[in-house]
Every structure is written in structure tokens, then in C-alpha cells.
Amino acid sequence: MMQGLMPQSHPLRRMPALRTIGALIFREMSTSYGKSPGGFIWTVLEPVGGIALLTVIFSLAVRVPPIGSSFALFYASGLLPFMMFLDISRKIAQSLSFSKQLLFYPGVTFVDAIIARFVLACMIHALVFVIVVSGIIYYDNIELILDLPKVVLAFLMSAGLALGVGCMNCFLMRRFPVWANVWAIITRPLFLLSCIFISFESIPMPFRDYLWFNPLIHIVGTSRSGFYSTYRAGYVEPLYVALLAAVLFGAGLALLTKWHRDLAQR
Template identity: 80%
Template sequence: MQQGLLPQHHPLRQWPAWRTISALMFREMSTSYGKSPGGFVWTILEPVGGIALLTVIFSLAVRIPPMGSSFALFYATGLLPFLMFLDISKKVAQSLQFSKQLLFYPGVTFVDAIFARFLLACMVHAMVFVIVLTGIIWYDNVELIVNVPLVVLAFLMSGGLALGVGCANCFLMRRFPVWANVWAIITRPLFLISCIFIPFDSMPEGFRTVLWYNPLIHIVGTNRSGFYSTYRAEYVEPIYVVLIATVLFGSGLALLTKWHRDLAQR
């Protein structure tokens, strides 16, 4: 529908940024999922394959998972929010590069590019969460009561942290290209120190003091407490994660506001 044919008070005319964001989201859907063989299916198969591999390896060494009776569910509740954080933060960090040519149009801003990638990635991972976890619960015949508010909180915390980190990295990686290599080195140990394999409470006390400052610990703990009613993640502080995400997002947005025109031309 052409803009001139829309009523003056139509919502799409009152919120032009949403039209731009929607168009960018549809563009990425066709680019990322429409051209590759399998498309969206590979987004589901990646976490499923990782969880299956972890389940087989650790079930051979340990008869009982650290929580509950299903190895797959235990690892999924830790792995899914972790993969969500990595994927969304990476996509947000690459927003300027991905929409580089479109940023020269007057109706498209770098904020539109960031939120388009962020919202689409969140929608994809929400579907991954539901499909993978529902499949595991059905396949392993797990009986549990899911605390939906806690699971949603963990999802929002993971998405918010990814947005903050991605926005800061969007500036740093474009302004200082070497930062991409530095960040890859920094994040490599996260897979081992985010309590995906071992619950935070089972870690040595001295190690826990340092490990607590990893915000992913709080996200994984919140998500697992939503699936295991007897698990009390008393160490979790959502405000800590929100504070880090807010500071990084605000800093990244301020720097991009000042430098985005120069960065878009690189």
C-alpha cells in the first residue's frame, strides 16, 4: 500500500520508523533464510545437534544429570540462552556492515538497522526455544511444571545483554577492526565458564566469587530455575545484568550517534 493512500491517522503513518524496521527485517529474512539450503531449519539443527552431542558424551561418564532426570533438558536450559546471546550480539554488531548501502537513504538510520536485526533474531530464538525444549520434554517424557515468567525473564535478560554488547561492539569493531579478533579470543572461554555443564552452586566456593561477575551465569541460572521447581538460584541478580546491558547499550548508542556516518563509509 502506498503511503499516499493511507489515512492520515493510520498507525503506519504515525510510526514511519516501524515501516523501515519491518522492511529491513523482511530483507534479512529473504537474505539469511531464503537463499541458503534448508534456510531456517539449520537454525534449529545447530542447538539440537550440540545438545545431542553433549548428552551422549556426558551420559557415558555420568549416570545422573546434575539436575532432573534428562541430560538433554539440563544442557538445553543452559545452552539455548548462551547461544542466543552469542548469535544476537554478533548480528547486532554487524548491523552497519549488513545494511551499509541502505544507510545512505534518508529514511534509514543506523538505529533502524540495529533494531531490525535485533528483533528478527529474538523472534527466531523464541521459536528455537519453544521447538527445542518442547521436543526434549516430549521425547524424554519429562514431567515438570514450567515457571513461564522466569523463562521469559531469562529470555529478556539474554536478549537485552546481547543488544548492549552488540551495540558497543558495533562501534568498536568498525572503529577498531582488530577488536573483532580480540573479542573472539575473549569470548572463547565463555562456553566453559557460563555454567552450561555444571551448576553455579556446584562450583568451588573460591571460584564462585569470581564467576559471579559473568552476567551469563545469572541468565542460565534464571532459565534453569524456571524449569526445575526445586532449584533455588539465590545467587541470581537480574538487576546486575540489566545494569551491564544498559551501560553498554547507552555507551554504544552514544558513540554510534557521533561516528556512524564515518563508520558506514568504511
């Protein structure tokens, strides 16, 4: 009724995809955070609990963190973008499964489902970042000079890589179900191989050269250089992460475009 009264030039008539994505975002919020006990609170408590546990463990082993004076801030600067990558890539990979029934409607495409999950996850992690870092600064009474552009760049790198990996995994996990188990095995040691609780410079050669090809090393290094003005992170190469993310995203999107109808029926 209201759509019939709208003029042809009305923005809502010209942008049906945005309305679809908006509806999918609200559905995601209701499904992911509205039905479980605690809802969004657990999204915040997970990184807080991880940072607190690591802080206690490593503060007993060594007197000062590799950079700065706050264990919590050092680990948060690496853990938050790392967890963002894992969470967003996982949610993108599950896009077809999560919105399987809706994909049969002519107004909903698999791209809409991916964009909706991606946008909401980025918003959630941005909010988690603000809450966690603000809490650490207040609790440890830190006088922090934050290089915001570098921190934003780190989170953009993390989000972009997660989108690329998620799109590729979205195809692989639906086309080859065993890939979900293989991917779980591959990602298990990433926490140790991404310099979350150590600095990249402390890794002996030649292992350091091999680890350089892990894109998460560059994301964590960029994030840390935004938190610590004296940390240069000369090994970081954002272009490498961007190219890798673009290749994975393009390949994943092309495969999904060709196979998404068959995959949605599985």
C-alpha cells in the same frame, strides 16, 4: 500513488520508522534464511546437535545430570539462552556492515537496522526454544512443571545483554577492526565459564566468587530455576545484568550516534 490517497491521520503516515523496520526485517529474513540451503532448519539443528552431542558424551561419564534426570533438558536450559546471547550480540554487532548500503537512504537510520536485526533474532530464538524444548519433553517423556515467568525473564536478560554488548561491539568492531579478533578470543572460553554443563554451586571457592561477575551465570541460573522447581539459584541477580546491559547499550548507542556516518563508509 496510494500514499497520496491516504488521509493525514492514517497510521502508516505517522509511523514511517515502523515501515522501515518492517522492510528491514523482511530483508533480513530473505537474506539470512531464504538463500542458504536449509535456511531456517539449520538454526534449529545447531542447538539440537549441540545438546544431543553433549548428552551422549556426559551420559557416558556420569549417570545423572547435576539437576533432574534428563541430560538433554539440563543442557538445553543453559545452552539455549547462552546461544541466544551469542547469536543476537553477533548480529547486532554486524548491523552497520549488513545494512551499509541502505544507511545512505534518508529514511533509514542505524537504529532502524539494529532494531530490525534484534526483533527478528528474538523471534527466531523464541521459536527455536519452543521447538527444542518440546522435542526434548516428548523424546524423554518428561513431566515438566515450567515456571514460565522465570524462563521469560532469563530470555529477556539474555536479549537485553546481547543488545548492549552488540551495540558496543558494533562501534568497536567498525572503529577498531582488530577488536573482532580480540572479542573472538575473549568469548571462546565463555561456554566453559557460564555453567552450561555444570551447576554454579559445584564450583569451588574462591573461583565461584569470581565467576559471579560473569552475567551469563545469572542468565543460565535464572533459566534453570524456571525449568526445575527445586532449584533456587539464590546467587542470581537480574538487576546486575540489567544495569550492565543498560550501560553498554547507552555507551554503544552514544558512540554510534557520533560516529556512525564515518563508520558506515568504511
